[in-house]
Amino acid sequence: MLAIHAEVEAAPEDITITLEGPRHAITAINAIPEAEEWLILFTSAWRESVTVPENGVAVQVGAGSLVLRVVDEAPVGFAPAWSGPTMLDIPEGGYVLVALDPLYAPESSRFFLSTCFRKGDRIKLRKDDAVTNHHGLAGAADHEISISLNQPSVYTETQTVTTITGHVSGANVGEFPALTVNGEAAVVDEQGTFAHKLELALGVNFVDVEVKTENETSVARSLAVFSKSRTEKKQRIILWVDQRANSGKLQTAGAVRELLERAKQAGVTDIALDVKGVEGYVSYLKNPLTSRPHMSELVNDGQGIPYPKLDLLQIFIEEGHRLGLAIHASMNVFAEGSIVRGQYAILNEHSEWEEMVYKHQDEGAINRQRDSSAPGLVAFANPLNEKVREHQLAAFREVISGYQVDGIILDRGRYDNATADFSPLTRSRFEAYLAERGKRLHRWPEDILEYEGNTRIDGPLILDWWAFRAGVITAFVAEAKEMVDDHNRQRGSEVLLSAYVGSWFDAYYVNGANWASPDFQYDSRLQFQEGSVYTKDYRGTGYVRHLDLLMIGTYQDTLAEVEKYMAVGNIATGGEVPLYAGISLNQMNSAELQREVFRSALRYTDGLMLFDASHVDWDTLNRSLKRE
Numbered sequence: 001m002l003a004i005h006a007e008v009e010a011a012p013e014d015i016t017i018t019l020e021g022p023r024h025a026i027t028a029i030n031a032i033p034e035a036e037e038w039l040i041l042f043t044s045a046w047r048e049s050v051t052v053p054e055n056g057v058a059v060q061v062g063a064g065s066l067v068l069r070v071v072d073e074a075p076v077g078f079a080p081a082w083s084g085p086t087m088l089d090i091p092e093g094g095y096v097l098v099a100l101d102p103l104y105a106p107e108s109s110r111f112f113l114s115t116c117f118r119k120g121d122r123i124k125l126r127k128d129d130a131v132t133n134h135h136g137l138a139g140a141a142d143h144e145i146s147i148s149l150n151q152p153s154v155y156t157e158t159q160t161v162t163t164i165t166g167h168v169s170g171a172n173v174g175e176f177p178a179l180t181v182n183g184e185a186a187v188v189d190e191q192g193t194f195a196h197k198l199e200l201a202l203g204v205n206f207v208d209v210e211v212k213t214e215n216e217t218s219v220a221r222s223l224a225v226f227s228k229s230r231t232e233k234k235q236r237i238i239l240w241v242d243q244r245a246n247s248g249k250l251q252t253a254g255a256v257r258e259l260l261e262r263a264k265q266a267g268v269t270d271i272a273l274d275v276k277g278v279e280g281y282v283s284y285l286k287n288p289l290t291s292r293p294h295m296s297e298l299v300n301d302g303q304g305i306p307y308p309k310l311d312l313l314q315i316f317i318e319e320g321h322r323l324g325l326a327i328h329a330s331m332n333v334f335a336e337g338s339i340v341r342g343q344y345a346i347l348n349e350h351s352e353w354e355e356m357v358y359k360h361q362d363e364g365a366i367n368r369q370r371d372s373s374a375p376g377l378v379a380f381a382n383p384l385n386e387k388v389r390e391h392q393l394a395a396f397r398e399v400i401s402g403y404q405v406d407g408i409i410l411d412r413g414r415y416d417n418a419t420a421d422f423s424p425l426t427r428s429r430f431e432a433y434l435a436e437r438g439k440r441l442h443r444w445p446e447d448i449l450e451y452e453g454n455t456r457i458d459g460p461l462i463l464d465w466w467a468f469r470a471g472v473i474t475a476f477v478a479e480a481k482e483m484v485d486d487h488n489r490q491r492g493s494e495v496l497l498s499a500y501v502g503s504w505f506d507a508y509y510v511n512g513a514n515w516a517s518p519d520f521q522y523d524s525r526l527q528f529q530e531g532s533v534y535t536k537d538y539r540g541t542g543y544v545r546h547l548d549l550l551m552i553g554t555y556q557d558t559l560a561e562v563e564k565y566m567a568v569g570n571i572a573t574g575g576e577v578p579l580y581a582g583i584s585l586n587q588m589n590s591a592e593l594q595r596e597v598f599r600s601a602l603r604y605t606d607g608l609m610l611f612d613a614s615h616v617d618w619d620t621l622n623r624s625l626k627r628e
Helices: 109-116 134-141 253-266 312-322 386-402 424-436 462-491 505-511 559-573 591-604 618-624
Strands: 006-009 023-025 038-042 049-052 057-062 066-071 086-089 095-100 124-127 130-132 146-149 154-157 161-169 178-181 184-186 193-199 203-212 218-227 236-241 270-276 326-332 335-338 356-358 366-368 378-380 407-411 449-452 455-458 496-502 549-553 579-584 607-611
Touching: 006 038, 023 109, 038 109, 049 057, 049 095, 057 086, 057 109, 066 086, 095 109, 124 134, 130 559, 134 146, 146 203, 146 218, 154 559, 161 203, 161 218, 178 193, 184 193, 218 559, 236 326, 236 579, 253 312, 253 618, 270 312, 270 407, 312 326, 326 386, 326 496, 386 407, 386 462, 407 462, 424 462, 462 496, 462 505, 496 505, 505 559, 549 559, 559 579, 559 591, 579 591, 591 607, 591 618
Parallel strands: 154 218, 236 270, 236 607, 270 326, 326 407, 407 496, 496 549, 549 579, 579 607
Antiparallel strands: 006 023, 006 124, 038 095, 049 086, 057 066, 057 095, 124 130, 146 161, 161 193, 178 184, 178 203, 203 218, 335 378, 356 366, 449 455
């Protein structure tokens, strides 16, 4: 058995809903135990390949923790069609997970691998709960030369110099490893440790660490380091106020006043008020352009307190501005209903707006989202539909014209996920997009993607599809920015346009939202989920230049993961606009945890977004935000 607590974590079912997937303990590394049930991780130190026993389940994982193949994958609702024995190569830079047990049941190792893993998934390994890689788990067992680095694979540095430190192990007696860092010779002491200073340019830097022995055995590791100059500007601390989560507490002007006074006392500078929730109801009354139903019309599901007909946005502005707080109105842009609650402000009256989805659960059929056998949690409108776009822009316009807001925030300004939108309208526009590039669509939707069982198989036009969808969203963001800028010129105001997005940029292409700089250049050392996505056409859709600031949800569960995705955000945007790290107060719920992650966010990004007011413990937040 392992002396450490090692686990493998599957990809989350929907990363826009939860960042963590199911986990299972790893029994051993490069060793087969005598126990009847086990889940083993095999690296190249075992052999070049591993034999998956008859009726066993295996997951082949390549570089960057990408699932390449699943042996005996289970169809939805059924047991696998058992096979084996199967010879499976151990990929270079990767590993293989193999499970065997006497009974295939929901808690068993085989069930976990066969039902939770799909080709193309990005998975994680954990050591004592912290995310690691197979080198971090298997290094001691490998009996081969290896490099362990003390730095994460992606990180931010606030100086133009960094020190790369680590340990070389596994060299045979008499072999003297030679270590280089970006080609510069580095000194390795008798214990195998090293520390090497490296000059950095502002922006992204790639670092290659290579060790080579006298017998020409070599191993390399790579890092991506973003060098960021420390900001001299005052850093915003933004408190998000979710519409539904806070509706029971914010029933009066007095309750709003109390919330804002406590926020101000804690050090908050800005409020992000959710004025259009996922159901489509709004928290403001002056709506001459959209006639959106007010939140007080939301049918009570028996679990919440009925909401009074308050102009909550106006109250927040009056009370917030009195305290010197900036108020940003956030809109769930293309979200138009809660499927799980069956609540839709206007979508039932505009069914032609609804996304059409192509999912493996529907056995080849294209359906309206709510007609799918796997509809998801939130209903989305098609971002390409002109009526949809006009309506959402009208909502922005009525808010900035009718209220003295300091900003507009685009939330869920994207497609639901990779399964949308497959409507006739989208097909027609995609065909026109292809024609401009001298290409044709021959099979719909198979030229884009199709399914073999549960697994998505990409077609010859998949890269055009990702770029096309991203262009749809970027054009909308550009329209919103133009509208806000026109308003500012006419009124002499300074309303800001910002967006909230998930920090997992490497997977966000499936949502059609390329929030990067158009100057972002993908490098394989970043080990993103699918490097081929970042074509010239896709890169050109980067929309960060249409924003005044960007908030990314670094809602990961450890400080190391939060810092990693801060760095990914810095690399993707290139520092072109202020970047704010969104922190989940529900997960970082102690003063010690909050202080650590807040300090990192204020050091490595331009400020904080705290999600959300319903999770605030004011005593904890007051202690956490105290600057040392």
